[in-house]
Amino acid sequence: MELNWQGETLHCTDEGTADDAVLFLHGLGGNANNWLHQRRAFAQHHRVITVDLPGHGRSTGMGIPFAQYADAAGAVLDHLRIDAVSVVGLAMGARVGIALAARSPHRVRRLTVVNGCLELPPREHERRVALYDLLLRPGGVREWAQALLEGMGVSGHAGIARGFLISADRIDPAHVNAVFHQVDALDQVEEFRALVVPVQLIVGERDHLVPTSSTDQLIALAGDATISRFPGTGHLPYLEDPAAFNRALEDFLHGQAASADGVSRDTALR
Numbered sequence: 001m002e003l004n005w006q007g008e009t010l011h012c013t014d015e016g017t018a019d020d021a022v023l024f025l026h027g028l029g030g031n032a033n034n035w036l037h038q039r040r041a042f043a044q045h046h047r048v049i050t051v052d053l054p055g056h057g058r059s060t061g062m063g064i065p066f067a068q069y070a071d072a073a074g075a076v077l078d079h080l081r082i083d084a085v086s087v088v089g090l091a092m093g094a095r096v097g098i099a100l101a102a103r104s105p106h107r108v109r110r111l112t113v114v115n116g117c118l119e120l121p122p123r124e125h126e127r128r129v130a131l132y133d134l135l136l137r138p139g140g141v142r143e144w145a146q147a148l149l150e151g152m153g154v155s156g157h158a159g160i161a162r163g164f165l166i167s168a169d170r171i172d173p174a175h176v177n178a179v180f181h182q183v184d185a186l187d188q189v190e191e192f193r194a195l196v197v198p199v200q201l202i203v204g205e206r207d208h209l210v211p212t213s214s215t216d217q218l219i220a221l222a223g224d225a226t227i228s229r230f231p232g233t234g235h236l237p238y239l240e241d242p243a244a245f246n247r248a249l250e251d252f253l254h255g256q257a258a259s260a261d262g263v264s265r266d267t268a269l270r
Helices: 032-042 066-079 092-103 122-136 140-152 158-168 173-184 189-193 212-221 242-253
Strands: 002-005 008-015 021-025 047-052 085-090 108-114 199-204 226-230 264-267
Touching: 002 066, 008 032, 008 066, 021 032, 021 066, 021 092, 032 047, 032 242, 047 066, 066 092, 066 173, 085 092, 092 108, 092 173, 092 189, 108 242, 122 140, 122 173, 140 158, 140 173, 189 212, 199 212, 199 242, 226 242
Parallel strands: 021 047, 021 085, 085 108, 108 199, 199 226
Antiparallel strands: 002 008, 008 047, 226 264
């Protein structure tokens, strides 16, 4: 499905027929197909929405600034005539979800942040800049992709690694680099602190892309959020262990605290 927004084309999917809608938002350089495991599982009992954010996947709009991505997500909901959703976002997608929930709290019922962060310490910022600036070097895309696989803690998953390398060959390196710099410079501490919706934090404990200090900051600010820790996964738990990920997410969507195999839960306190 496609819609026109600010002179650009946004691609989205709309599956399932239930009233309880869930919006899945991909990470930097990703697309709606990253959530195939979740689309198949959740469409049985939910209305499942995914979107290729501007300049990603089949959506145009490489010139759209990251600050407007939440507006793009809102435009998709408007187009589909959806008043309110639960939002699930990975990394960059989580930042979009935080912005959407902060700007339009009436539209977001619940928010799940998957391996997200609100700001980065200077040393980590410098490390990431060096990593993403590889994209601007001749032949640097493959070096960037290999380094990112290691950082995400998923290089040992042959299928995920293979798919990621194929996807890396299809990205626009300059666009991903430009969006990275916009996202990386963003400070969402106050936006997150002001959220009034229930929050779930999903943490892949083998993820080295998001520094521990950033995860600790999220937990400290998250009040009575649901914390779902995945000790056996890295940055992409929804791909690495989709069954456990889906159980943890389903529990949260239904306000339950039941445990899933291999997933530990605790409650973050202020």
